[in-house]
Amino acid sequence: MLTKVFGSAVFGVEATTITVEVNVDIGVGYHLVGLPDNAIKESNYRIAAALLNNGYKIPGKKITLNLAPADLRKEGSAYDLTLAMGILTASGQIQSENLDRYIIMGELSLDGSLQPIKGALPIAIKALEEGFKGFILPNENAKEAAIVEGLEVYGVENIAEVIEFFDKGTPLERTIIDIQEEFYKNLDFPEFDFSDVKGQESIKRCMEIAAAGGHNIILIGPPGAGKTMLAKRLPSILPPMTMHEALETTKIHSVVGKIKNMGLMSERPFRRPHHTISDVALVGGGAYPQPGEISLSHNGVLFLDELPEFKRGVLEVMRQPLEDREVTISRARFTVTYPSSFMLVASMNPSPGGYFNDPDSPVTSSPAEMQRYLSKISGPLLDRIDIHIEVTPVPFEKLSEDRKGESSVAIRHRVTAAREIQTQRFSELENVHYNAQMNTKQIRVHCKLDDASKTMLKNAMERLNLSARAYDRILKVARTIADLENAEEVNGNHIGEAIQYRSLDREGWLG
Structure with a gap:
């Protein structure tokens, strides 16, 4: 008997529906075809134990x-449940129309319970597009799939619930979430608030301009x-994410399995990779391409602490994503593209010892040592960073103040x-939403200068020896200040x- 069951595969951030055809015939054998990887090939052991522990079995026939x-x-391993239901139906152990x-x-444990899967949200979106009535998946993934309105989503704990649903008509509890409530919760109560920061008013101003x-x-x-x-x-x-941004961000995190029991992501992501990260982990890729840290930062912030400690090759691979705001990973048989429109925030010490050329500091470094240290970061990468700002220690008088600073909510307005x-x-x-995304043509239209401003900018360019790209960055930042x-x-x-916010270009910083 032939039975068809439907699952889904995720490539990039999009899903493709997979038809699982199960045929049970006279003979002996278990043949799984269709380019499965080792995790799928091992599924027959998990399926056999799960069915046996729930009163069913894999028939001793040719499957x-x-x-x-x-x-x-x-x-x-997410095809375990799909294959198991196909085997049960094709062998006549259950009836389902x-x-x-x-x-x-869903991935099966040996007792029949279900383990969470990756990519539930893109799978649910594809299921709705192709006209499926519902989506049955592990309970931990139900909230993220239920974001898709118009699709019946059922989160289950055990294969027994799925069997009874199809064979005996026992109803499953549908997962329904209020998208608006999910979207706006915690919006005015950030975990980290600028009101906790003592002093640093000029740096807060920079942060406001950057945001x-x-x-x-x-x-x-x-x-x-x-x-x-x-x-x-x-x-x-x-600014709060739009519904489109929230869905796009949730989809990327769903692909790597980071949305368990969360539903819709309402807060912008903040990623902080360690400086030992590889270029593949940062950009994305692998034998089966997965999003990297820069894609997981999409619509949010990527924070690189101690920038010169990162391997130079790792930093250089960011140059193209910073310009194009997407990452394309090519393999012999396919190509996937991940969005990567993020804000880069980097921090670094001004010298190897951690302190600037100050005779009163605990550790001092010579100009040559500082030059060598700063040269770990390439000029082209620094050019792609719009704002360079020096952060000085907060004096004791400011630290000991009881008065709270301006809140994040007020700045966000x-x-x-x-x-x-x-x-x-x-x-x-279509592809430009804020000033940092402007190209040269748009800068010329929206950042026109009078003669005095042109003279001021010309003098700064010559004194700091800035590149043409840095010229564009200054105009973009000035447009934001306006x-x-x-x-x-x-x-x-x-x-x-x-x-002022370009004064830390290498030659200006050392000169």
Whole structure:
């Protein structure tokens, strides 16, 4: 007897429906075809034990299972439940007339309980697109799949529940979530708040500008100056994610299995990889490509602490994603593209000893040592960072103050207002949403300067020996400063402040 059951495979951040064909015939043997990986090939042992422990068995006949399309590589253990239901139906142990109306996925334990799977959200989106009635999957993944409205999502704990649902009509409890409630919870109560930061008013101003325009930023200062503390609070002042951004971000995290029992991601991601990370782990890839840290930071913040400690090759692979805001991973038989529109926040000490060229500091470094240390970061990468700012230690008087600083919520209101101006400005452009994404042509249109501002910028370019890319960065940052003031045109004050945030270019820093 031939039975068809439906599962799904995830490639990149998109799902492809897989038809599992199960044929039980006279003879002996278990044949699994359709390019399965080792995890799928081992499924027959898990299925046999799970069925036996729930009063069923794999029949002693010739069983042929085909995962179609057969030329597409399948991986992972999430097909256990799909294969098991196909075997039970094809062998006549259960009767089901509506098996083909559901996507069924889940990894089986030997007692029949279900383990969570990866990629539940893209699978649910694809199931709705292709007209399936529902999606049956492990209970831990039910919330993320239930984000998709119009699809019946059933989270189950054990294969016995699935068998009774199809064979005896025993109803399953449908998972329903309030997307709006999920989306807006915790919005005004960030875990890390700028009100906890003592002093550092100029750095907070930089952070506000960076958040308002989506600019990359690097913080340079001695140990204990508050670089990490400030970076951790940046997501709290970024504008709330739109529903589209939340779905896109949740989909990426779903692919790597990081959304268990979470539902929709409402907070912007903050990723902080260790400096020993490899280039593949940062960008993404592998034999079966997976998103890297820069894609997991999509619509959020990627924080690289102690930037010069990262291997130079690892940092250089970020140059293209920082420009294109996506990562394309090519293999011989397929290509996947992951979005990677993130804000880069980097921090570093000004010298190997951690302190600037200060005779009163505990450790001093010569200009030659500092040059060697800073040369670990390439000029092209520094050019792609819009704002360079020096962070100085907070004096005791500020640390001991009882007065709290301005809250993240108050700063976020100003940032959101500036972003709304940019959204209207770029409303007719598909891939530009805020100032940091402007190309050269758009900069010329939206960042026109008067003669005095041009002279000021020309002098700064010559004195700091800045590149043409740095020129564009200054104009972008100046445009953001103008937006925060709700100013129509960029003026000399905006340019002057923006130039300050390029003063840590290598030659200016050492000269």
